[in-house]
Amino acid sequence: MKAKSKFRFTRKALAYPYMLFLLIFVVVPLVIILINAFLTDDNSFTLNNFVEFFSDNGGGLTVLGNSLLIGVVTTVICLAIGYPVAYFLAKYHASNKVLVLFFIMPMWVNFLMRTLSTKAIFLALDVELGMGTVLFGMVYNYLPYMILPLHTTLVSIDHSFIEASEDLGADKFTVMTKTIIPLSLPGIMSGITMTFIPAISTFAISEVLSSSKIFLFGDAINMHFSKTTNSFGVGSVMSLVMLVLVIVCNVITNMTSKDEGVKSAL
Amino acid sequence: MKKLSIALCILMIAVFLFTLVGCDRPQEPDTLVVYNWADYIYDYEDDFKAYYKGITGKDIEITYVTFDTNETMLTKITKGDSNVDVVCPSEYAIQKLIEMDYLIPLNYFDESKYTKGMTTKGYVHNANNVDKNIVDKIQQTFGDIGGKNMLDYMVPYMYGTLGVLYNKYQFMELGIYDKDIMNQANWGLLFNDNGKGQLLHEELTGQILMKDSIRDTYAVTLFYLLETGKLNGLRDADGNLYTDLSANQLINSVDDNLLEIVKQTLTQQKQQLFGYEVDFGKDDLLKGNAMVDLAWSGDALYAVEESWNDNLGEEGDYELSYYVPHGAGNIWFDGWVIPKTYNPAHEEAIKLFINFLNSPTSAAANMMEIGYSSAVAPDKILADNDAKSILAEVYCVNAPEYLDKATLDAIEADNGFDYDCWEDFEEEFFFYCDEIDGTNWRYPLESDFANAENRDVSTFGVMRDFGAKNKDVVTMWNYVRSAGVNALPMFLWMVLAVAVVVGGAYFVHFLVERGRFKQIVNNKKQ
Structure with missing residues (x-):
């Protein structure tokens, strides 16, 4: 028989449908956004969309700044709460798998439902909706994404490292700062990425928990696409800015955890 | 092996062809694609099918698609690949569609075509049923759009006012449920302003909901500024005093000067707000989270009807109420249009559909279902016995002249009559x-028909599209929405966050120092 270039059903072929899916629903839309960012309403080339966004006459940059700040604050609080929690969970991992379950359980409930019920609780307690409640909601929602990677890294730290540093005369504090924290750095980085990126792009949480009073970058993008018909260009520029931010975050994460076991989960 | 596969192939082709032949029935039903607002029609399908069959003798299949904002609809019609036959946008969206040349004129109803076996009465050009007030208002506002007349392109469907939905019982508690106080405050109800530049009531602060909709918010702010004298002495680009403009002219004024004032007013208003709502407004009012909400009449009517509470008053009462501020106001319409992308084969169905919806019976059924006012004139509804019987049945009226014996008995056995006779109900x-x-x-x-206190149609303005100013308005709205989140409180939060981190670190440090870990580990090892 002659050798023909024939379609052979290999294991690789199982991935083709998803590749096709990615191409149609991820790559193509991204290209469309990119093209839209350079178009006016009547489809001619322009750079005005960028000028309009970066000149900040509509507060677009301010909104971005606010979102970034809120993202940073959320991430810092998540880290501050999440690290000790992950540490103890890892410490008592063997005896207490149920505890870990408790921290994952909120993720089983749809996040919109969680947020709506958080709102109901705040209102029942007569707490005024605003920045405080939004931050609470953010931390509440993204905390598991911080704890999980930290937990995974901390559990996988070889206990002999700790013993070794103790043998070499390190006290408990030094063991913490010189051994455990550096070894868990990949987990910290991936936890930060997994918290920070959704936190800067969220809009549902801020909408629900502040009754739309707090307006974040996600809201602004949403407004440019769904509330008007002729500012797709600026909306696309904003989406691109967001995309660049995400890429930057990922590059930084991957750089820090280059030789480590855990890479960015994103 | 090879023969077998060939045989299989032939068999499959045969089956396929056979199926195709089987599908090719002689009586394909006509089809129609309707593109409408969500929850904006009664359960019309059976009625329309019967109506269509009665006139054409054919069956019809309807594909019903919905949208939630005019902008979504505009994007779909202008940029998408939609194949819808008949659409129901709001007036300013229709203006845009006409400007961009996306609609075909209706100029419809060739009477002779539909008279076969039917009397002409009742279905030929039901657009005649539309309230004269509405027709005039559209003519006045949109008379000429680049040489085109809007009324040639649309048939009005529903209309409504913009007003204030409020919690009556909370207003009573605050002592502001009073005709004089509310008439004085007017649009100030949404700005916690008693109409004289003072707070209407301290407890109203943080209890006001606005709509997350720039058009409505803009209109309301202009009215408020006008009422409180903040536009006094200011002139528009043509040198006219804003205070001299009619409601229609004022609501359609967009210039930089005005945008700046509106921006400042709305930014200030944020301190009084509970928030901006899209569709949670009614719930927040009933739960007591907010007391006041900017609302469209139909939504408001629906919310008021839903708010019946047996524990209020002597024998139960509606907890919510609606108020259309006196002075200048906003009125809007939605109407049916045909986009250029329609399927010409569906033309007959489209026209009959529009016609059907403008019959008094459909109008009555629609008003029951969705709360907005049908553009069909009320006297046309009152002149139609079928429409009356629909109303009588829904509202449980003891009206033997419009309902048959079985229906009357059913109502009586169910919950009894709410109205003793048709006149009471009317x-x-x-x-x-x-x-x-x-x-x-x-x-x-205000018309010959409605009651004496109703408003003159000229006090209501119809809002056109912002046109070239659209971008500036969006920019303004973006600014207003993002205002209030400023760096100082954020800085405080940062300090707090750092404090939490330091505190957490110290806590861990403390535990480590105490050697508690060591003990636990040791205990475990033993």
């Missing part, structure tokens, strides 16, 4: 007037 439904507002919410316009 009085309540068409001549009802709210004690504070003084108007009939369903029929707010």
Whole structure:
């Protein structure tokens, strides 16, 4: 028989449908956004969309700044709460798998439902909706994404490292700062990425928990696409800015955890 | 092996062809694609099918697609690949569609075509049923769009006012449920302003909901500024005093000067707000999270009807109420249009569909279902016995002249009659007037028919599209929405966050120092 270039059903072929899916629903839309960012309403080339966004006459940059700040604050609080929690969970991992379950359980409930019920609780307690409640909601929602990677890294730290540093005369504090924290750095980085990126792009949480009073970058993008018909260009520029931010975050994460076991989960 | 596969192939092709032949039935039903707002029609399908069959003798299949904002609809029609036959946008969206040349004129109803076996009465050009007030208002606002007349392109469907939905009982507690106080405050109700530049009530702060909709917010702010004298002495680009403009002219004024004032007013208003709502407004009012909400009449009527509470008053009462501020106001319409992308084969169905919806019976059924006011004139509804019997049945009226014996018995056995006779119902439904507002919410316009306190149609403005200014308005709105989140409180939060981190670190440090870990580990090892 002659050798023909024939379609052979290999294991690789199982991935083709998803590749096709990615191409149609991820790559193509991204290209469309990119093209839209350079178009006016009547489809001619322009750079005005960028000028309009970066000149900040509509507060677009301010909104971005606010979102970034809120993202940073959320991430810092998540880290501050999440690290000790992950540490103890890892410490008592063997005896207490149920505890870990408790921290994952909120993720089983749809996040919109969680947020709506958080709102109901705040209102029942007569707490005024605003920045405080939004931050609470953010931390509440993204905390598991911080704890999980930290937990995974901390559990996988070889206990002999700790013993070794103790043998070499390190006290408990030094063991913490010189051994455990550096070894868990990949987990910290991936936890930060997994918290920070959704936190800067969220809009549902801020909408629900502040009754739309707090307006974040996600809201602004949403407004440019769904509330008007002729500012797709600026909306696309904003989406691109967001995309660049995400890429930057990922590059930084991957750089820090280059030789480590855990890479960015994103 | 090879023969077998060939045989299989042939078999499959045969089956396929056979199926195709089987599908090719002689009586394909006609089809129609309707593109409408969500929840904006009654359960019309069976009625329309019967109506269509009665006139054409054919069956029809309807594909019903919905949208939630005019902008979504505009994007779909202008940029998408939609194949819808008939659409129901709001007036300014229709203006845009006409400007961009996306609609075909209706100029419809060749009477002779539809008279076969039917009397002409009742279905030929039901657009004649539309309230004269509405037709005039559209003519006045949109008379000429680049040489085109809007009325040639649309048939009005529903209309409504913009007003204030509020919690009556909370207003009573605050002592502001009073005709004089509310008439003085007017649009100030949404700005916590008693109309004289002072707070209406301290406890109203943080209890006000606005709509997450720039058009409505802009209109309301202009009215408020006008009422409180903040536009006094200011002139528009043509040198006219804003205070001299009619409601229609004012609502359609967009210039930089005005945008700046509106921006400042709305930024200040944020301190009084509970928030901006899209569709949670009614719930927040009923749960007591907020007391006041900017609302469209139909939504408001629906919310008021839902708010019945047996524990209020002597024998139960509606907890919510609606108020259309006196002075200048906004009125809007939705209407049916045909986009250029329609399927010409569906033309007959489209026209009959529009016609069907403008019959008094459909109008009555629609008003029951969705709360907004049908553009069909009320006297046309009152002149139609079928429409009356629909109303009588829904509202449980003891009206033997319009309902048959079986229906009457069913109503009586169910919950009893709410109205003893048709006249009682008619009085309540068409001549009802709210004690504070003084108007009939369903029929707010002054005409020979409606009650004496109703408003003159000229006090209501119809809002055109912002046009070239659209971008500036969006920019303004973006600014307003993002205002209030400033760096200082954020800085405080940062300090707090750092404090939490340091505190957490110290806590861990403390535990480590105490050697508690060591003990636990040791205990475990033993």
